[in-house]
Amino acid sequence: MTRRAPLNRKSGITFLSALQAVLPNARQTATVTETKPFRRARPCDAEWPTAEAWQDLYHQVGGRLLKPSDPLTVCRVDPHGKACRDFFANLQNPYYILDHLNLTQASGWVDAWTSQPSAYAVVARNASDVAAAVNFARNNNLRLVVKGAGHSYHGTSNAPDSLLVWTRRMDAITMHDAFVPQGCEGKIAPQPAVSMGAGQIWGHVYNEVTTKGGRFVLGGRCLSVGVAGLVSSGGFGEWSKQYGTAAANLLEAEVVTADGKIRIVNAGSDPDLFWALKGGGGGSFGVITRLTLRTHELPAFFGSAAMHVQATSDEAYLRLIEHFIDFYNLDLFNPNWGGQAVFYSDNRLDILMGSQGLDKAQAEDTWKPFFKLIQGSPDDYVIRQPLQVKMGVARAAWDPERLRKESDSTIPDPRPNAPIENNIRRSDMNEAGQYFHGFGSAWLPSTLLGDDRRKDLARMLFSASRHWTFALHFNKGLGGANPDVLATARDTATNPQVLEAFALAITGSEEPAVFPDIVDHAPDISAARKDAEANAMVVNEWHKLVPDAGSYVSESDYFLKDWQRAYWGSNYARLSDIKKRFDPGGLFTVHHGVGSEAWSEDGFTLVDAHHHRLPESTTKLVVDNEPA
Template identity: 40%
Template sequence: MRAVTYNEAFRITGAANTDPGVPAVTAEAGARWIEVYLAASANNRYVQGGGCTSVGAAGGFIQGGGYGSFSKRFGTGAGSVLEFEVVTSGGQMLIANAAQNTDLFWALRGGGGGTFGVVTKVTLRAHERPNTIGILRGTITAPDDDSFKTLIERFVAFYPQAVNNPSWGEQIAIRKDNSFEMFLTYLDLDEAAALAVWAPLTDGLPEGFVVDLAAKTHPFAGMWDLDYWKETDPGFVSIDQSPGGRPDLFWWALNQGEVTGFIDTYQSRWLPIDHFAPDNTDALTQVLFDASRHAHLRLQINKGLSGAPDDVLAREQETSVNPLVREAAAIVILTSRQAPRFPGVPGHEPDLAKGRKAAADIDAALAILRTATPGGGTYMNEADYFEPDWQQSFYGVHYDRLLAIKRRYDPTNLFKVHHGVGSEF
């Protein structure tokens, strides 16, 4: 079930004949994002999927919300869904869209995978393609703890105006070793303009700081074009060399460690934008500094949707994605991974003592973030397996409505996944 088709004027099933339709891509349940991106790209369009090209387009990603590098411009994957084809636990094949089974349509756009039915096909809005994509990488290193705190303070004041907008995505790591490590994407800016955005943060830093940032802009048309990467930066991609695989497909080399990774822990928390308000910056600075003494904090700016365009936020409001994300400046992700490691294979076992120590450090860092964000939450697809109060944390104010829809479409509770809606019964 890997067919992917592009339609210049898709009309949802049941729409009036007068409806002009919108550009869209329909993907069967087995299609991966790279296949969907290629179909959209061949038609000069972009579909909002995930950063990692090997993740499935119709499954847990999109049903849990789903964020890619450009989500501050285009929103969640769920927000772009026009229609699902679903098989219910009773064996019925249904269409869920804005015209029919609207409650199921809402629930599938953010209420979590493996819960409401088996999605066999998804149709996604195909957006206007940006002209360019850029990557800004590098580090800012402070000479000591006090200077690092000053850097965080400057960053907290700088972030809302400079970076919390549709141009920027990906991540800034606030590191234990008193440095910021950036891997950021930017849309429709040339290299000088992209670097200029960061000048207010980096210019005038006192002696002892080391700033090493570089930007490179690419045509967006090259983004999913393997030949383009082979020519310009072959080390940036890994080609699918699996037996029976597709050598025309690829994933980012940066994701390679995930292929053989043993995850010690994976935790996260949304960082509300109001914490960056002038009255709150001192408190946020202290929180980020204190938490960073225990573990690296990765601020993924595309996984918080404050700063997104109004039309995107309006579309998001129609989904069941936890509304806390619309007030979030970023998500903070804290992880520890050993790679390559293969449990059960002598000589390649993960180091469990090291893993437990890393997990304890991350617990300590997250405890500080949790205390600072009471009533907060996080993104279910990239969260702690042991997340406390997960109904509130993942689904927030939507939980009761999601549970009622779950009971309507899956009355025997056949579909039950860890921390899915209704899994506690």
């Protein structure tokens, strides 16, 4: 089990004992009746819940209703002081961010969003707490936000003036030797599985399932990513071609829907909602409170292969890309290999692949032809990092004791009394607190690996690299996967393009945590926009070759126009129908989530009533007679 950090003032949170003091002062008002579009209530509105109403919710959730503080107050008071310096230093630690309900793993996105705390937050310990928060938000017409680990690139786990449901403390993990979904007895064979609270993160899950339990569960590579967000987005692991997507491994979920009901959903109970939770996007259909995923037999070894090659000319770089694509198609396009290749504008290629089901000799034999080819052309290629093939016992892959000894790849959470599972991959350090400039992704179909298309693919990759760095993530695409993996993935809401994609192409630009109004910690907006333009040019090159390429919902452009088709393709119509059935009032609205086209950008105002059963309403326009 996970050790839990206490909730106190060090977390940037003030308890509700001084509730009256934080509410707006009483005002003398005049009212004018006016017809306006339906809008969620804000603290400045007359419709905002009274102190007594908040106090009632406080008691319903056992005192776990909090008012998050503004984490940037110390920097506004003294931008050059130690407290401000310490705050920004702490933002380099994803676990520090994880344990503070007033923070998100990204600080924002230029011209899009900035991380801001909610007005109130329920620190949920169980589904009943979540149901109380959902009912309160619905009955009081509040903007509702859900956050577990807070890794949303699009800022969907934060919104000012909202009520936040924070699931982080829902962290129980239970292993099952023979799990059968509720109500499916006699219909579905028992199988090994693991149940996890929605607030659990993958690093802790891997320790329980693999290190202690000797099994494998498909989850994210980043150890601080939350389980619920990865599953609901249809996320991938290093070896998804062998084990499928996180969504495809879902056996059952407990979820609180917009009507406040706590539902157990699986293939036999509410199958449509169950399907929507498998890749239909987080925060759109309800609040997931518990998930059960199938576990798999561990291979003997997990391994890696890495090398960095510098081409000496543009012509040599194009040939290098052609060689690598040929090699990938012949020897790596199979369930044994995942990982990525990174393409740079300075003609460098970094290869960072992961293996399963092979021993070291087999992995080294796989790479010998490619490495020999590179070595044989010293005038064209400079080997910046020679080929390194590493192999380790699979059961020890996430052993926290081992990770802490391997300081070359991971570092521990430096805070006193941090759980031993809190380890940070050095390659992920730059992601904590990051502020996005731009982003883009595209599924690349396996047809591009055909004999008549590989040169076209190589030329496209070369052209794209002229604008900005990008990577091919071979684990994020099920082309080349086992037939049973394709069958289970076909029964998810994820864009069907995933089934045929050999890789997901990703480009992006970012900088360490910044906030627009903080002295010495504000973004360079002009430079950020310039970077975003370069990212867009990379995506444009991809689309020249694959005009209809879809995009991965969790790693995509915030400003993507045709997001419904890009994220879900032909599945969107069914998702939209399920959304209207289970959330007719649009309580669960997130940026570019199913049904969000009916709402304003901030999620507060209904702009298209045809999507929901909410007619335009008569509201009161409040006129102040004196300042609040």
